[in-house]
Amino acid sequence: MKINQLSWMIGGPQGSGVDSGANIFSRACAYGGLHVFGKREYHSNIKGEHSNYVVRVDSKPIRSHLDEIDFLVTFDPETLFRHVHKVVPGGVIIYDVNQEGITVDKIPTIDKQANRRIKSFLSENGVGYSVKDVIEYASRNGILTYGIPYVKLLEGLAEELGDPRIARMDVMINVMAVASSFALLQYDFAPIERAINYVFKAKEKVAKLNIEAAKYVYKYVLENFERTSYKLEPVSKSEDGRIIIQGYQASALGKIAGGCRFQSYYPITPASDESVYLEDNAVFEIIGENGELEKGSIVVVQTEDEIAAIAMAIGAGLAGVRASTATSGPGFSLMAEGLGWAGMNEVPVVVTLYQRGGPSTGLPTRHSQEDLLFAVYAGHGEFPRIVYASGDVEEVFYDVAKVFNFAERYQTPVIHLIDKGMANSIMTVKKFDLSKVKIDRGELVETFVDGVYKRFKFTETGVSPRVKLGTENVVFWNTGDEHDELGHITEDHEVRTMMVDKRMKKLELALQEIDDEDKALFYGDDDADYVVLSWGSTKGVILDAMDMLKKDGYKLKFVQVKLLHPFPSDRVSELIGDARFLIDIEHNKTAQFGSIVKREILRDIDYYILKYNGRPMSLSEVYMALKLIFENKANKIQVLNNGD
Amino acid sequence: MAIKIDEVKKLTLDDYKTDVHNDWCPGCGDFGILQSVQMALFELGIPRHKAVVFSGIGCSGKTPHFINVYGIHTLHGRAVPFAIGAKLANPDLNVIVVGGDGDGLGIGVGHFVSAGRRNVGLTYIVYNNAVYGLTKGQASPTLKLGVKTKSLPKPNINDAVNPIALALVSGYTFIARAYSYDVKHLKEIIKKAVLHKGLAFIDVLQPCPTYNDINTKDWYSGKDRIDPKTGKSIPRIYKLEDTGYDPYVRSDDPDELNSKFVQVVEKSLEWGDKIPVGIFYINEHISSYEERISSVISDYLSNPPARQRIALKNGMTNVKLERLLREFSI
Numbered sequence: 001m002k003i004n005q006l007s008w009m010i011g012g013p014q015g016s017g018v019d020s021g022a023n024i025f026s027r028a029c030a031y032g033g034l035h036v037f038g039k040r041e042y043h044s045n046i047k048g049e050h051s052n053y054v055v056r057v058d059s060k061p062i063r064s065h066l067d068e069i070d071f072l073v074t075f076d077p078e079t080l081f082r083h084v085h086k087v088v089p090g091g092v093i094i095y096d097v098n099q100e101g102i103t104v105d106k107i108p109t110i111d112k113q114a115n116r117r118i119k120s121f122l123s124e125n126g127v128g129y130s131v132k133d134v135i136e137y138a139s140r141n142g143i144l145t146y147g148i149p150y151v152k153l154l155e156g157l158a159e160e161l162g163d164p165r166i167a168r169m170d171v172m173i174n175v176m177a178v179a180s181s182f183a184l185l186q187y188d189f190a191p192i193e194r195a196i197n198y199v200f201k202a203k204e205k206v207a208k209l210n211i212e213a214a215k216y217v218y219k220y221v222l223e224n225f226e227r228t229s230y231k232l233e234p235v236s237k238s239e240d241g242r243i244i245i246q247g248y249q250a251s252a253l254g255k256i257a258g259g260c261r262f263q264s265y266y267p268i269t270p271a272s273d274e275s276v277y278l279e280d281n282a283v284f285e286i287i288g289e290n291g292e293l294e295k296g297s298i299v300v301v302q303t304e305d306e307i308a309a310i311a312m313a314i315g316a317g318l319a320g321v322r323a324s325t326a327t328s329g330p331g332f333s334l335m336a337e338g339l340g341w342a343g344m345n346e347v348p349v350v351v352t353l354y355q356r357g358g359p360s361t362g363l364p365t366r367h368s369q370e371d372l373l374f375a376v377y378a379g380h381g382e383f384p385r386i387v388y389a390s391g392d393v394e395e396v397f398y399d400v401a402k403v404f405n406f407a408e409r410y411q412t413p414v415i416h417l418i419d420k421g422m423a424n425s426i427m428t429v430k431k432f433d434l435s436k437v438k439i440d441r442g443e444l445v446e447t448f449v450d451g452v453y454k455r456f457k458f459t460e461t462g463v464s465p466r467v468k469l470g471t472e473n474v475v476f477w478n479t480g481d482e483h484d485e486l487g488h489i490t491e492d493h494e495v496r497t498m499m500v501d502k503r504m505k506k507l508e509l510a511l512q513e514i515d516d517e518d519k520a521l522f523y524g525d526d527d528a529d530y531v532v533l534s535w536g537s538t539k540g541v542i543l544d545a546m547d548m549l550k551k552d553g554y555k556l557k558f559v560q561v562k563l564l565h566p567f568p569s570d571r572v573s574e575l576i577g578d579a580r581f582l583i584d585i586e587h588n589k590t591a592q593f594g595s596i597v598k599r600e601i602l603r604d605i606d607y608y609i610l611k612y613n614g615r616p617m618s619l620s621e622v623y624m625a626l627k628l629i630f631e632n633k634a635n636k637i638q639v640l641n642n643g644d
Numbered sequence: 645m646a647i648k649i650d651e652v653k654k655l656t657l658d659d660y661k662t663d664v665h666n667d668w669c670p671g672c673g674d675f676g677i678l679q680s681v682q683m684a685l686f687e688l689g690i691p692r693h694k695a696v697v698f699s700g701i702g703c704s705g706k707t708p709h710f711i712n713v714y715g716i717h718t719l720h721g722r723a724v725p726f727a728i729g730a731k732l733a734n735p736d737l738n739v740i741v742v743g744g745d746g747d748g749l750g751i752g753v754g755h756f757v758s759a760g761r762r763n764v765g766l767t768y769i770v771y772n773n774a775v776y777g778l779t780k781g782q783a784s785p786t787l788k789l790g791v792k793t794k795s796l797p798k799p800n801i802n803d804a805v806n807p808i809a810l811a812l813v814s815g816y817t818f819i820a821r822a823y824s825y826d827v828k829h830l831k832e833i834i835k836k837a838v839l840h841k842g843l844a845f846i847d848v849l850q851p852c853p854t855y856n857d858i859n860t861k862d863w864y865s866g867k868d869r870i871d872p873k874t875g876k877s878i879p880r881i882y883k884l885e886d887t888g889y890d891p892y893v894r895s896d897d898p899d900e901l902n903s904k905f906v907q908v909v910e911k912s913l914e915w916g917d918k919i920p921v922g923i924f925y926i927n928e929h930i931s932s933y934e935e936r937i938s939s940v941i942s943d944y945l946s947n948p949p950a951r952q953r954i955a956l957k958n959g960m961t962n963v964k965l966e967r968l969l970r971e972f973s974i
Contacts, residue, residue: 243972259954285964297941304758308725315729321949439955479717
């Protein structure tokens with residue numbers, strides 16, 4: 001019996017409730033005190049294309065997904081055809097018994113490449129192309145298959161509740177599929193009911209009906225099917241008051257907590273979820289000067305394009321407001337000129353860059369880490385900027401306040417790198433602790449009394465005291481042209497050199513001042529010969545793989561670099577220590593991070609584990625790739641390609 | 645917006661001028677606009693720290709450096725969104741945007757149109773001389789089809805946009821045109837525009853003495869058209885207010901609005917022998933963007949982003965996230 005250890009997948013056409021089904025499943029598990037990590041895959045499409053959600057559940061914290069599936073929960077044949085090969089022996093498939101006759105060729109959303117791949121897998125295993133054939137094959141391989149008569153169950157429910165309309169409510173099939181899997185896992189119904197109520201909180205009637213449907217199916221499955229070898233059991237909840245949250249929500253909450261009071265954005269996947277969340281929660285509670293509750297708010301503006309988005313954020317920044325914009329690759333491309341203006345005029349502004357597959361439109365809804373070098377170099381000419389990457393959902397929250405602190409302290413644009421994988425991952429994490437959120441506004445001068453105010457005054461550190469537009473007794477000028485201390489245009493060759501030096505000096509200051517823990521983090525065995533170097537959302541899968549490798553007796557250390565520009569070479573070199581082998585793990589073709597590391601620490605990288613097919617690395621493949629390195633069987637470059 | 649005159653120290657017009665050397669060509673129409681803006685700010689008694697002039701790129705882009713208020717010289721075509729960001733962050737600021745016709749109606753035309761949809765309370769002055777001066781006289785979006793100004797190798801094969809009509813259909817709620825050599829008239833229009841609660845647009849006919857040899861000062865004043873009776877030139881420019889023209893939309897009756905639209909478009913099409921200047925359109929019945937934000941954030945105007953405290957005295961965040969975190973609690 002496998003208790004509280006599960007890799008669960010639900011799939012279906014977009015618009016059929018895959019997302020809400022997975023949400024209900026994840027929350028119900030989390031309500032029972034279990035740890036959850038969920039990964040969402042979807043097409044750039046509104047309705048009809050295949051989407052799926054993998055949820056891993058465990059009694060200990062987990063941070064990555066597995067390729068292997070214990071429970072495949074389906075209500076359409078496409079999900080079955082696409083994922084059957086990943087179900088483990090002893091695993092479970094839930095499917096619609098009424099669809100047994102449907103064949104691979106009958107499904108238009110299975111494109112040619114996938115059609116060929118699925119059919120060649122089936123024929124290699126001597127299996128026909130229908131649902132029935134596939135189910136029989138699965139059974140032969142020790143997979144437990146459960147045909148659920150969704151339509152008949154709806155009819156039964158309609159009769160029981162005396163409402164014939166319910167018989168046609170196939171929108172509830174997603175919840176019925178989730179309920180079936182919970183019954184097979186012998187999980188309590190109470191947390192399921194609570195999760196359904198949560199997901200449909202805006203529609204009480206819908207929630208009620210879905211609960212009825214779930215109950216009905218739950219009972220039916222308990223009565224009619226044998227048990228599986230999997231079980232989920234509620235565990236006692238920890239003291240830390242856990243939350244379940246997605247990356248984009250953590251970023252949005254980080255902005256509210258971190259003092260961001262203006263956000264501009266243009267709709268783009270996967271970045272706009274954050275802005276929409278902020279718009280929806282524009283008014284929040286703050287603690288007033290005398291300790292009483294007051295109202296705080298954030299102005300969110302949907303702009304006509306990303307050029308306007310960064311321009312407005314900079315304008316708000318000039319008015320002394322912590323301001324940001326959130327975007328993805330194509331939008332960030334349009335922001336390059338604005339970014340340079342902010343660098344030139346030393347305006348604090350934060351760009352939250354949700355990376356996705358590029359170039360051009362690329363893979364709009366798929367994962368990647370391809371924009372690191374672009375973030376470091378975007379814009380013409382030379383100007384200071386800070387590029388910062390968070391490793392997981394929890395880090396995102398705390399890092400947002402930090403990136404605003406950097407932006408204000410060094411009066412420069414900051415690019416906060418997130419990615420699609422993280423944006424759409426759902427995770428159980430410790431409740432966010434606001435007492436850890438510090439606000440540092442740098443040299444922001446609230447009142448100015450006498451003398452001539454020089455916005456770009458030459459100083460030892462390169463940082464000049466900043467005032468907000470509207471500050472009394474002051475005026476200042478900004479220009480994208482090279483300028484003097486007052487901010488007026490100059491083409492003088494001496495002032496030019498001094499101004500460039502002044503601006504760029506701020507990066508040296510940043511490297512001196514930023515805490516070591518904020519530059520790069522270290523995990524694992526200090527004296528290990530092998531060191532994994534990585535950045536961003538690969539953190540979770542690397543840590544999980546390290547745990548597995550440790551059990552195999554392999555020693556590994558992991559250096560997670562968060563400050564990517566200016567690059568903390570000393571800190572990274574120190575953390576690497578005398579490890580003999582360097583392994584770079586990242587989600588792009590050209591090892592962008594590796595190229596920075598090589599240049600900055602003057603050492604070659606021994607092994608690369610790269611992936612650029614638009615899907616986050618799975619624990620299964622990272623573990624295998626690292627194991628090959630330890631066994632001295634690995635090529636210098638291993639390209640991972642698992643996906644679905 | 646309300647301006648508290650009593651806040652103002654005794655300032656003189658000179659206080660609104662800087663000592664930065666002005667490198668515009670002698671006789672440039674920009675000088676008249678610069679003067680008008682300085683005079684308008686002075687006469688309205690706007691304290692220098694409460695005014696911000698945003699500009700784009702080109703000769704007009706240098707304007708803020710000559711005005712002794714906050715001056716933000718931004719990117720080509722992007723002055724409007726920079727200005728909107730600052731205004732929404734701090735609605736107490738008096739924001740004027742200046743820019744060329746290429747800036748606002750060429751590279752920045754997307755922002756020009758989108759700004760109309762929002763009706764943010766700021767004044768946008770376009771320096772309209774039909775050429776790109778600083779890059780040596782290429783055709784701008786307001787140069788008419790078939791016209792060949794002196795630096796063009798061939799007559800213009802693009803047609804011109806109609807700035808007044810474009811502002812109207814985009815949603816600007818104050819639309820005017822002025823002539824840069826009539827400083828007094830332009831200044832009065834700027835003052836009205838600044839006091840208007842929503843988005844104001846002023847199209848300023850501004851001869852470029854170096855590159856536009858067609859729409860010159862002499863041409864506007866009709867030096868080529870001598871009245872045989874008086875022997876005097878017949879100016880092309882005339883003032884709408886002298887004709888009894890009524891720019892106000894007096895009610896929110898759609899029929900009235902429709903007829904006003906037709907009237908504005910008709911007037912905007914006049915060119916050549918008769919060129920109207922003055923206020924074409926004022927509509928105070930459209931809510932400003934600031935009012936629209938206030939419908940979501942009720943204390944927005946009294947507690948806008950720029951006034952909000954974001955930290956406690958000990959430097960930690962002052963945000964209480966309990967209510968929002970409830971949604972995610974287990």
